Amino acid sequence: MGITFSTSSGPLRALDGVSLAIRPGEFVSLLGPSGCGKSTLLRLVADILAPTDGMISVAGDVPASARRRRAFGFVFQDATLLAWRDAERNILLPLEIASDTHNARQRAQRLLELVGLAQFGGAYPWQLSGGMRQRVAIARALITEPQILLMDEPFGALDEITREYMNLELLRIWEATRTTILFVTHSSPEAVFLSDRVVVMGTNPGRVKLDLRVELSRPRDPAMKETVEFARHTAALRRALVGETRPA
Amino acid sequence: MGAVQVAARVAPTRRASPTTRLLVPALGILGVLSYWELHIRFFKVPAYLVPAPSLIAQTFVEEWPTLQRNLGATVIEAAGGFFIGNAVAILLATLFVHNKTMERTLFPIAVAVRTVPIIAIAPILVLLLGNGYAPKIVIAALISFFPTLVNMVRGLEAVEASALELMRVLSATRRQILFKLRLPSSLPFLFAALKISTASSVIGAIVAEWIGADTGLGYLIVVSTFEFRTGLLYATTAVASFLALGLFLAIVVLERLVIRWQPEAPKR
Ligand SMILES: Nc1ncnc2c1ncn2[C@@H]1O[C@H](COP(=O)(O)OP(=O)(O)OP(=O)(O)O)[C@@H](O)[C@H]1O
Numbered sequence A: 001m002g003i004t005f006s007t008s009s010g011p012l013r014a015l016d017g018v019s020l021a022i023r024p025g026e027f028v029s030l031l032g033p034s035g036c037g038k039s040t041l042l043r044l045v046a047d048i049l050a051p052t053d054g055m056i057s058v059a060g061d062v063p064a065s066a067r068r069r070r071a072f073g074f075v076f077q078d079a080t081l082l083a084w085r086d087a088e089r090n091i092l093l094p095l096e097i098a099s100d101t102h103n104a105r106q107r108a109q110r111l112l113e114l115v116g117l118a119q120f121g122g123a124y125p126w127q128l129s130g131g132m133r134q135r136v137a138i139a140r141a142l143i144t145e146p147q148i149l150l151m152d153e154p155f156g157a158l159d160e161i162t163r164e165y166m167n168l169e170l171l172r173i174w175e176a177t178r179t180t181i182l183f184v185t186h187s188s189p190e191a192v193f194l195s196d197r198v199v200v201m202g203t204n205p206g207r208v209k210l211d212l213r214v215e216l217s218r219p220r221d222p223a224m225k226e227t228v229e230f231a232r233h234t235a236a237l238r239r240a241l242v243g244e245t246r247p248a
Numbered sequence B: 001m002g003a004v005q006v007a008a009r010v011a012p013t014r015r016a017s018p019t020t021r022l023l024v025p026a027l028g029i030l031g032v033l034s035y036w037e038l039h040i041r042f043f044k045v046p047a048y049l050v051p052a053p054s055l056i057a058q059t060f061v062e063e064w065p066t067l068q069r070n071l072g073a074t075v076i077e078a079a080g081g082f083f084i085g086n087a088v089a090i091l092l093a094t095l096f097v098h099n100k101t102m103e104r105t106l107f108p109i110a111v112a113v114r115t116v117p118i119i120a121i122a123p124i125l126v127l128l129l130g131n132g133y134a135p136k137i138v139i140a141a142l143i144s145f146f147p148t149l150v151n152m153v154r155g156l157e158a159v160e161a162s163a164l165e166l167m168r169v170l171s172a173t174r175r176q177i178l179f180k181l182r183l184p185s186s187l188p189f190l191f192a193a194l195k196i197s198t199a200s201s202v203i204g205a206i207v208a209e210w211i212g213a214d215t216g217l218g219y220l221i222v223v224s225t226f227e228f229r230t231g232l233l234y235a236t237t238a239v240a241s242f243l244a245l246g247l248f249l250a251i252v253v254l255e256r257l258v259i260r261w262q263p264e265a266p267k268r
């Protein structure tokens, strides 16, 4: 599967020959240097973009129909909250659009608690810190209980402690909902800690360089980050990434 | 000793107290008026050339029934034109954002209408629509219409690309995108345009009354000029500016009520 953007400086091959198969319920991370097409790949899966060649299938369906039955939750690189809605009403947006009002406010409140913002339902985006905004965006993506969760560097703006806490929360949510997660990150320890598989991508054009199965037992425990096993995984990812930045 | 030491206290930003904030401009205005009054008394400037503030105030009180009657007509024309002009602009902007062909067809016409000087179309409209409220309302509408159209199109299109992507992932309909995303994010742009429109709709109504009317502030201005009732002329002018100011303040209050999600000092 590939995609070519037409730009003012001619066609740009953003992804080329990318082939990925993700099992239902699997947690897959995408890792790679800036501009290698990670965000583009998520947009293709969510039917925000269409591939120029090749095909994508989501649960045996084309992405467009998966999108229309609201199979996706998407967390964007920037939180993308609506400035005129408070946190709770931002979280409620997907339900409003789907005209699904059943217990809507309780569900929003439960998600606010889940992301640790129970007291902030009435706060407007400008009153929240960057990390808090991102957590509201995660709650918004979860409220429709999506079959597939696409997350574009959701924790990039968080401090390390909050990030670790959110990682554990995400794993807990994932285990409880058995949703499939495609997760973009720049941190190899985060990728190893969370994922069943880590896909390393390279640039020019964007392609898959390494598809690493993570051989750590579940449930994951932060203490695992200090094990030799863990270090072996991050080292493999680092080698794949570094090989990328050196000219061939 | 470190290379950088931080020992700062953040003092609350000092703002002028409400009395000072009102007192200072009030004193300024009072100063100008006193000078005006004294200058005219001292140099014995004839009242038909420039009336003293005291004479204007006196005329204001004495002629209030006349002023009020004519103000009523101008309010109807300016407010009517303001509503119609802005409503049409908002609807057209919404149409343009959803239909590029429409925009390409109609926008040049809107620009063309805009480039004809309002003073030049006024007599034509009076000929077409008679001497009543209609031509004044149309002129006030024409003059308020264009800034709102341009600003509203910009506002409706000023949505973040990722917000549109979010709407797409949520499979929102075009209607939902309009009401839940485009319209709310265009509101700051709309209010900026509405504030411009308040003054221009009053101008439109008065200019239209100059051409042909038997009532209204514009009519009163023409009559009092020809009859050398300069006190009345100045009083009428003051009423016209108060009208524009009143409409402007009404929009400011409405904006405060509607846009509640922004911090005190808005970013845009
Ligand atoms: N709409 C577009 N039109 C043209 N080129 C695009 C478009 N979107 C992305 N690109 C290009 O495609 C390439 C991949 O972009 P993408 O945003 O997917 O990178 P990324 O891996 O997410 O990077 P980062 O880690 O910085 O977020 C870049 O070279 C970018 O310039």
Ligand SMILES: [Mg+2]
Pocket (backbone or CB within 6 Å): A038, A039, A040, A077, A152
């Ligand atoms: Mg990206």
